[in-house]
Each structure stands twice: as structure tokens, then as C-alpha cells.
Amino acid sequence: xxxxxxxxxxxLCLVVGGGRVALRKIRNLVEHGARxxxxxxxxxxxxxxxxxxxxxxxxxxxxxxGDASGAFLVFxxxxxxxxxxxxxxxxxxxxxxxxxxxxxxxCDFQLPAYFxxxxxxxxxxxxxxxxxxxxxIRQKLEDEFGDEYEYSLCLLAIIRKKAxxxxxxxxxxxxMFRKLLDDDLVDCIKSESWxxxxxxxxxxxxxxxxxxxxxxxxxxxxxxx
Numbered sequence: 043x044x045x046x047x048x049x050x051x052x053x054l055c056l057v058v059g060g061g062r063v064a065l066r067k068i069r070n071l072v073e074h075g076a077r078x079x080x081x082x083x084x085x086x087x088x089x090x091x092x093x094x095x096x097x098x099x100x101x102x103x104x105x106x107x108g109d110a111s112g113a114f115l116v117f118x119x120x121x122x123x124x125x126x127x128x129x130x131x132x133x134x135x136x137x138x139x140x141x142x143x144x145x146x147x148x149c150d151f152q153l154p155a156y157f158x159x160x161x162x163x164x165x166x167x168x169x170x171x172x173x174x175x176x177x178x179i180r181q182k183l184e185d186e187f188g189d190e191y192e193y194s195l196c197l198l199a200i201i202r203k204k205a206x207x208x209x210x211x212x213x214x215x216x217x218m219f220r221k222l223l224d225d226d227l228v229d230c231i232k233s234e235s236w237x238x239x240x241x242x243x244x245x246x247x248x249x250x251x252x253x254x255x256x257x258x259x260x261x262x263x264x265x266x267x
Contacts, residue, residue: 043167051074054077060085064080115138139151155180225242
């Protein structure tokens with residue numbers, strides 16, 4: 043599988059099925075701004091509540107050929123083999139990317155286990171071999187990567203924006219960020235050692251970037267501590 047992050051905001055995503063497996067996919071899609079259409083003769087209360095709140099479109103009926111028309115992604119998430127097969131064929135017909143809950147070999151894409159710290163995201167995939175193992179690894183990584191990684195990313199994004207505005211060349215920027223990260227930047231943020239963090243910035247930022255201004259932006263926009 044080719045690893046890629048998809049922007050589904052505003053895109054039509056079809057979920058076939060209304061059980062617990064489907065619910066997890068629906069919630070994830072809603073969270074990422076997709077237009078979600080659910081087709082199922084019966085749904086769990088949580089799916090009905092999402093429809094009642096206007097967050098998804100719900101068609102309380104069985105899947106019909108043509109339902110995949112216009113969809114960007116199709117999720118076949120039922121426990122009925124025949125319905126899964128028809129949904130997969132319909133996705134192929136209309137050029138939608140398919141995820142089939144029970145048939146990894148039919149999938150155009152798979153959903154990794156993942157977690158986020160702000161804009162920092164880690165995803166774990168086993169190529170469909172063992173979703174349970176993916177979840178196990180995710181839980182271990184969640185314990186290892188705390189909020190300091192979210193704040194570090196926020197700080198580095200501020201610095202990168204300033205570096206681009208200053209017209210610094212790519213090679214210089216790469217070396218600068220490597221030095222910042224090698225000099226315990228993340229650990230300083232984790233321990234809230236702001237004086238040491240300032241020293242790191244003054245040491246490694248070029249004169250075109252004001253370290254004091256960077257610290258002010260960081261404290262105001264990122265950690266607020």
C-alpha cells in the first residue's frame with residue numbers, strides 16, 4: 043500500500059452499513075469535514091443521532107446499484123457478503139476508491155490506526171494483517187509522544203514561516219531545523235524550560251529571524267504557558 047494522507051473535506055464519502063464498524067468510519071469522516079452519506083436499512087442510535095443533527099445524510103434502505111455515483115470514497119461496512127460485493131462493484135464502476143471491512147484484498151486503501159497531537163499525526167498500518175496489532179502499537183506510541191510534540195511542531199511551523207518570508211535558502215533551513223532539534227528543543231518544551239529554549243533559538247536562528255519575537259509568538263499561539 044502506498045502511504046498517503048487524503049483531504050476529504052467537502053468530498054462525498056459513502057458508507058454502506060449502519061453498525062458499530064460503520065459508525066467508527068462515519069465519525070472519522072465527519073471529524074475530517076467530509077460530506078457523508080450512509081446507506082443502510084437499519085442503523086445504531088449514534089448514526090441516527092448524527093443524521094438528526096444534520097451531520098450526515100442517511101438513506102434508510104438497502105444498497106442499490108448507482109449509490110456510489112459521485113462518491114470519492116466508498117466504505118463497505120456490512121456483515122453481508124452479497125451487499126459487500128455489490129458495493130465493491132459499484133465503487134469500481136464509478137471510479138470511487140473502496141475500503142471493504144472484511145476483504146483487505148479488495149481495498150483500494152486501508153485505514154491505519156493513528157493518533158494526533160495537534161497537526162502532528164502518527165499512523166500505523168499492518169497492510170491489513172492485524173488491526174489489533176496496529177491498535178497495540180498506537181497505544182504504545184500515544185504514551186511516548188506527549189503534548190510537547192504538538193507544541194514543538196507549532197514552534198517549528200512559526201520558525202519555518204519566518205524563514206520562508208526572509209527568503210532563506212532550502213539548504214540553510216534544513217541545517218537550521220536539524221540543529222534546533224538536535225539541541226534538545228523538544229525536551230525544553232516538555233520541561234517548560236523557557237530560558238533554555240530561548241538560548242537554543244538565539245544560538246541557531248539567523249539574524250533575519252528575531253528569536254525574541256519567535257518566543258512571544260510561541261507562548262501566545264502554541265503552549266500558552
